[in-house]
Each structure stands twice: as structure tokens, then as C-alpha cells.
Amino acid sequence: MLLAFDVGNSNIVLGVFKDNELITHWRMATDNAKSADEIGIFVNQLFAYENLSLKDVDDVIISSVVPHVMYSLQHMSSKYCEREAIVIGPGIKTGMNIKYDNPRQVGADRIVNAVAGFKKFGGPIIIVDFGTATTFCAINEKCEYLGGAILPGIKISSDALFQRAAKLTHVELVKPDKVICKNTTQSIQAGIIYGYVGSVDYLVAKMKEELGGGDIKVIATGGLATLISTESDSIDHVERFLTLEGLNFIYHMNRTKK
Structure with missing residues (x-):
């Protein structure tokens, strides 16, 4: 499964893809003060509600316009998904x-x-x-x-x-x-x-x-x-x-x- 984060100034939209299909999604408020653990525990609860497990996440990808959130999200990905997140930015292939x-x-x-x-x-x-x-x-x-x-x-x-x-x-x-x-x-x-x-x-x-x-x-x-x-x-x-x-x-x- 792919866990995708779309981080906006007001909200973070999360989506889970399996075999290229968006199987579920959530929306949470963007909060610069939240730690990696706070985000990880919250996302884990969202997964549990849908009978999913963070252990089944193969990769994490993040698009963000809020730099202050990035450390917590990347650390959350490493700790809770055991994956280094792909971050949209220089060096990422887009074809555009x-x-x-x-x-x-x-x-x-x-x-x-x-x-x-x-x-x-x-x-x-x-x-x-x-x-x-x-x-x-x-x-x-x-x-x-x-x-x-x-x-x-x-x-x-x-x-x-x-x-x-x-x-x-x-x-x-x-x-x-x-x-x-x-x-x-x-x-x-x-x-x-x-x-x-x-x-x-x-x-x-x-x-x-x-x-x-x-x-x-x-x-x-x-x-x-x-x-x-x-x-x-x-x-x-x-x-x-x-x-x-x-x-x-x-x-x-x-x-x-x-």
C-alpha cells in the first residue's frame, strides 16, 4: 500500500492506495506544533478504524506547502511505517x-x-x-x-x-x-x-x-x-x-x- 500526504495550509489530506486504487482517505487540520508521535498515533487510529495496518504500508509520499510540518511527517514515516518518505521537490521525477x-x-x-x-x-x-x-x-x-x-x-x-x-x-x-x-x-x-x-x-x-x-x-x-x-x-x-x-x-x- 501507498500512504500519500497532501499537506495544505489549512488541512492535511491523507490517502491510501492499493493496486493504484484509492481505497480510503481522511482529512485532518494542519498543525505545525504536532510531533511525529502525535501524528503517528492519530494515523494509526485512522488505519485501525478501516481495519488497515501501518505495517502494510510499502511506501510514503508527501506533497507539502508547509515546511514546518515536514520534519514531523518524515520522522513519523520512518518510525511508524519504517519507510523513508518520498517528498515532492527538486530531484523528483514528474514528467512535467x-x-x-x-x-x-x-x-x-x-x-x-x-x-x-x-x-x-x-x-x-x-x-x-x-x-x-x-x-x-x-x-x-x-x-x-x-x-x-x-x-x-x-x-x-x-x-x-x-x-x-x-x-x-x-x-x-x-x-x-x-x-x-x-x-x-x-x-x-x-x-x-x-x-x-x-x-x-x-x-x-x-x-x-x-x-x-x-x-x-x-x-x-x-x-x-x-x-x-x-x-x-x-x-x-x-x-x-x-x-x-x-x-x-x-x-x-x-x-x-x-
Whole structure:
């Protein structure tokens, strides 16, 4: 079995692959203060709940945008899985040609998504990942990562509104039926959600224009992908576990390097 970690600023998503199939997955809060033992014991409990054993893990692979978590995760892998984790970064084979000015500045999750998106859909494609930040990535038909855009995530945007506007309170992120709303709660919901949909569609349209138009698929992933995609005119597919699938693909490219 392969244990894959997708470490984001807000959450860590864990997935277990067996024979290239994602057999189970979990989500936990990202906590820089957790030790390797705390993480190991927690993951062991998750495995036990699914009648799995850490002893059956053949390899561990990690994609992370949070450097402070890496020591604990790598130590956890060594102690509890008895495996040296594969970490997405320089020296790891991805099959993707990075056209960024400085390839080291591209987040590991963006590269992993790009690999999975191209593997599943070919190119050109645009991948929109709705995480703490929302990232837009363009990949051409030659499997070249061209770059993209970064937008504050929908939760960051809404939190900023509530912190700065004293009379506005937190609301649940659900879609109201209308944009012209008759109460403050729904007015906030309409502004946040439909306004965000508009931002996504505009950025995607600009990226398609810069890519030269044509048949360009748009893939959405991340925790809020479904919420936005149901209203968006630009999103073609929602792939909830795109990053985990990308980690599985990259693992198989690199497993002979252990």
C-alpha cells in the first residue's frame, strides 16, 4: 500500500492506495506544533478504524506547502511505517517541464495537480484548486507547466470581510437562491459565493485567451470545488482527489529510486 500526504495550509489530506486504487482517505487540520508521535498515533487510529495496518504500508509520499510540518511527517514515516518518505521537490521525477521563471517557487501541490490533470485529460488544460488560496495553473499539450494565477481563497476572503466590518457576522457558505437578497445573511452569502464564481470565470477566460483558445478543459479540485463549480460556466470537471492521484502517479515514476 501507498500512504500519500497532501499537506495544505489549512488541512492535511491523507490517502491510501492499493493496486493504484484509492481505497480510503481522511482529512485532518494542519498543525505545525504536532510531533511525529502525535501524528503517528492519530494515523494509526485512522488505519485501525478501516481495519488497515501501518505495517502494510510499502511506501510514503508527501506533497507539502508547509515546511514546518515536514520534519514531523518524515520522522513519523520512518518510525511508524519504517519507510523513508518520498517528498515532492527538486530531484523528483514528474514528467512535467516547468516553464516558471524560477521552478523552485512553484508549490508542490500545483505540480502534483498538473501531473494528475495531464495524465487524466491531456492538454491543454487549466486546473483550479480551491484551497486556502485558489490557484489557477495552465498546462499545454506538450506537458509543459506554463504558470498561472493565485487568488485569496474564499474562506480567507470571507474572514477578512468579517474581521474588518464590525456589524457583519460570520455566515455559512451556502448559496442563496437570488443575488438580490432581502436580509444581511443572504446578502453576504450572495456576494461571497456568486462574486467568487465571477472571479473564477473571468480568470479562466483570460487564461484561455492567452493559451490561444480552442478546446481547453478546466478541472477543479479542492475542498470548495463543488460549491463553486455548480454555478461556474467555465469548470468542466471536478476531481476531488486530484492531488492524491497525482502523488500516486509520481510515486510510480520514482519508486525505483529508493
